[in-house]
Amino acid sequence: xxxxxxxxxxxxxxxxxxxQLPLFQLLQQVVEAKLRDAIGQMGIEVNTVETRIxxxxxxxxxxxxKGDKYGSLDDITDIFGARIIAFYNEDVDRIASMAESLFDIxxxxxxxxxxxxxxxxxxxxxxxxxxxxxxxxxxxxEHPELNxxxxxxxxxxxxxxxxxxxxxxxxxxxxxxxxxxxxRSLSRLAGMLELADDEFSRIRxxxxxxxxxxxxxxxxxxxxxxxxDGDTFHSFLNLHPFDKxxxxxxAITQAELCEADLSxxxxxxRHLGFSTLGDVEKMIREESDDAYQxxxxxxxxxxxxxxAATVGIQNLCSVYILKHGGGEEGLRQMxxxxxxxxxxxGVMAGFIMQQASRLAFMNRA
Numbered sequence: 058x059x060x061x062x063x064x065x066x067x068x069x070x071x072x073x074x075x076x077q078l079p080l081f082q083l084l085q086q087v088v089e090a091k092l093r094d095a096i097g098q099m100g101i102e103v104n105t106v107e108t109r110i111x112x113x114x115x116x117x118x119x120x121x122x123k124g125d126k127y128g129s130l131d132d133i134t135d136i137f138g139a140r141i142i143a144f145y146n147e148d149v150d151r152i153a154s155m156a157e158s159l160f161d162i163x164x165x166x167x168x169x170x171x172x173x174x175x176x177x178x179x180x181x182x183x184x185x186x187x188x189x190x191x192x193x194x195x196x197x198x199e200h201p202e203l204n205x206x207x208x209x210x211x212x213x214x215x216x217x218x219x220x221x222x223x224x225x226x227x228x229x230x231x232x233x234x235x236x237x238x239x240x241r242s243l244s245r246l247a248g249m250l251e252l253a254d255d256e257f258s259r260i261r262x263x264x265x266x267x268x269x270x271x272x273x274x275x276x277x278x279x280x281x282x283x284x285x286d287g288d289t290f291h292s293f294l295n296l297h298p299f300d301k302x303x304x305x306x307x308a309i310t311q312a313e314l315c316e317a318d319l320s321x322x323x324x325x326x327r328h329l330g331f332s333t334l335g336d337v338e339k340m341i342r343e344e345s346d347d348a349y350q351x352x353x354x355x356x357x358x359x360x361x362x363x364x365a366a367t368v369g370i371q372n373l374c375s376v377y378i379l380k381h382g383g384g385e386e387g388l389r390q391m392x393x394x395x396x397x398x399x400x401x402x403g404v405m406a407g408f409i410m411q412q413a414s415r416l417a418f419m420n421r422a
Contacts, residue, residue: 061117067124074116074130081110081137084203087195088139095155096141103152104215105142111135134166134187137208142218145258149212153184156210160188163207183213183221216250216257268292281335290323293334302345302369306352310361317365325374325394329381340377347380347416348372354412375409380418385410 063071089108096103111119116136120127127133143149156162166187192204213221224243267288274283275292283289299319307314331337351372378387385406392402413419 059113061114061121063117063120063124067117067120070120070124070127070130070133071113071117074113074136077130078110080200080203080206083197083200084137084190084206084208085110087203088137088190088208091159091190091194092139092141095159096152099151099155101143101148101151103141103143103148104218105140107142108137108139110137131205131207134163134207135209137206138211139208140211140213143212143214145261146214146254147258147262149184149214152212153186156186156188156212159194160186160210161191163187163189166207183211183217186210186212214254216254220247220250275334280338281333283334285323285327285331285333285337287320287323289334290326290337291320293337294319298338298341299366299369299373302341302348302373303364303366305349306356306368306372307364309353309356310359312356312362312364314364314366314368317367319367319370321395322367322370322374325391328390328394329374329377340373344373344376344380347376347418350416351376351409351413354415375413376416376418379410379413379416 061067061071085108089106093106096106116133119133130136141152143152163186168185186209187207188210189207190204192201195203197203227243271283271289272292274280275289275296280293283293303314326337331340348369349372352368355372374391375388378384378391381387383390388406388409389402392405393399396402
């Protein structure tokens, strides 16, 4: 057993630590499982959920510095600690609310260090709760003392965590006082990180509101007002706008339709110059008959019994390209956008061009 040169009181606390270490390890397992389960149920995506038990040497160092501060091991609240690193400030607040419902919080010893900043400070902190695991959440009759151990729960954003790690390395651990010019530089950097944290949250909230607004417009069929992008096209696909044409085409050979990813066609539609979902709806309305006629030439003499659900939108885009002068090169570009450039795309384009040559609009003077 290593001798750390501690006084008698500190040595007794260290002996208590060694004796209770299995209990701390059990607490670590229970708390981490409870945190991960609760965060999963809330649907919050976090960067990290981590737990640790203070190593013996680290505890000995703490006792050497201020062992007389602690009457018993119960007074040391950071022997076991948990940390949750979230991406956004508002998620830290949500996680804090979760922790308040999950654990008993020692409010007198907890602190929201995010609110302790002065204008010229360069500390960048987090939300610290001192907690106990209540018996209503977990109880082990063989270890009832598990519910009496206090532990520390830190909640912070990724940027707060980065700052804390860097500051600990170049500031807190420094044996001399940091010169004022470097403290000013650190203060400016802390302010930039704080602004970045706020800006990430603002942008996410703005995007969430944009999605909510466009989804509402899609649901109310006000498609002319909805810009065409990946998010709005996904909402549009939830309305199954190509199902009617797909089913009509499948009926040619009594084929079964299999699900397929239509989202990649968003880039094709934007390449064709469509700027709103109203443009896509107009294409469906105006080109469906010719897209079906193209399918008749493609499938009429076959016995194909399985078709991908992309058949309708592919034929719609093919007809639109040909009607607007894109020709075989336009068809090849469509396949390049869908699957990446390859010689096979030229072959497919030529095949569709040959099939489409019998369509009425291709033979108008």
